Amino acid sequence: MYEKNGEKYFVVDGHMHYWNAAPDNWVPGAEQYARGWIECFHAYQGLGPPETHWSIEHFQKYSEDDLMKDVFEDGHVDVAIFQPTYLLEWYKEGFNTTERNALMGERHPGKFVYNTRWDPRDGDEGLKTLRRNVERYGSKGCKLYTAEWNNGSRGWKLTDVGAYRYLEACQELGITNIHVHKGPTIWPLDKDAFDVSDVDHAATDFPGLNFIVEHVGLPRIEDFCFMATQEPNVYAGLAVVTGGLMHARPRFCAKVMGELLFWVGEDKMLFGSDYAIWEPKWQVEGFVDWEMPDSEEFSDYPRLSTAGKKKILGLNAARLYGIEVPAEYQLQGQPVG
């Protein structure tokens, strides 16, 4: 929770990680990919304030204590949602799996939501694992990384036949929140891997599921926004917007925020720190302080009120995940939950 000027904010970190990307976890023969991946993440951290930069060694592998301090003690977060990313071809135990997250999270009851993941190329075995994860960890959401490499394949789309089987299974199992993260590769490689039209189709075909497009579809923010205006069940995951732009490029951050408020709206935007890429503390504090600049260039963007900030920082995610919000943090006259 965070309090500023008498206003109380309930903070749900909608996108964070507990990874091990140190050399002890690199798959022999795939070291260059494991190293390339974590170095790429580390470069993203470079877009945050200098005093929040970590050494690459610390960034590769941080401890449970580090996470608890950075996210909850210092970072103002009330509940954090683990978004697993497996990358088993590069990391022996996976980059951050549902199991690894839960093993740690179970020592801190009430603090975490355990999302799981699936990959349509895993076929029937993957469906069994999905069921088991939902039973074991109570997952209500899953994170899909479409650029994951799997047995010679460089990626997949939500419209693949195999993917629809999994989306049907999600409906049946009570998974309601599908977080989609696009990456640089899909099959076939000659298409735009960041294209979000497959999410558009899936959102139309599965109206009972919520599709949270992570990183607001970056680098295809415009395509994402056009889609989100048309699909009532499509949401914007803000990870990267605050972390990658608020400090490094404040004016672009304001423009992107303005566009999101216009096209998507404050009821469908979810804060995410993307920890450990960026620590939540400066992002939460900066977001609460943030205001649309006054100049003419920004004049026709919607303004973001304190109530809007409360929704984005936590109340919207609490609604999607059924997280209980104490009365003092709810909007006046508008119970959420």
Add this chain to the structure above:
Amino acid sequence: MSATGTVPTEHAILVALEAVRDPELDEPITSLGFVASCTVSPDGDAQVWLRLPTYFCAPNFAFLMVADAYDAVAALPGVRTAQVVLADHFASAAINGGVAARAGFARSFDGEAVGELHDLRRDFLRKAVLAGTDQVCRPLAAAGTGPAGLAALTLGQVPPSRALDRLRQRRAELGLPAGDQAPLVIDPVTGAAVGPGELPLHLRKARITAISVQANGSICRGMLRHRYATAGLNESDQCEEEPG
């Protein structure tokens, strides 16, 4: 043997590389800082090293940049051989080998791609036209030209600017009308004029497209700076704001 006897200078090669753009960011690879080095031997053997902001930048766009750079350098009079090398990328070997062998994308990524990258390039040129439309129209709108006025304008009636030149060039590349008599605001797919009724939404789309491209560019620049300690050859930040 060199084609003309006169070997181009490194400067001349860099000038040629300025015509090579990152298709997603619609900016020269030089100003983006992607040209790490450039040499040419007395016999006209040119070698260019490229670099990108991350190890995992999309391989299709990376391929286009390497192939375009190869074409730009190889076409220079006096160049006997051209070699373009993309460094530090997961697909460096496939891209560098494929471009050197003039193999095309599908053959360079055998089994992983079904076609060449013409459609991809075209789609991103359309985005560049939309973004360019924003750059040209926003000052006009700020000066008081309303939707009906903008819809009635032709390219020839717009005051000259770099943004206008760039918009006309992108439209011409797509085979869209780009002459003085052509309407200023057109659909980048069909080339049809956008009427006053559709114009406000069209310009909204144009603006977010421009912002998206610029935001991506700023993130790419930030990551490149983190990855490499030195600036690229002829790197320049054309971005409108300084890091805060």
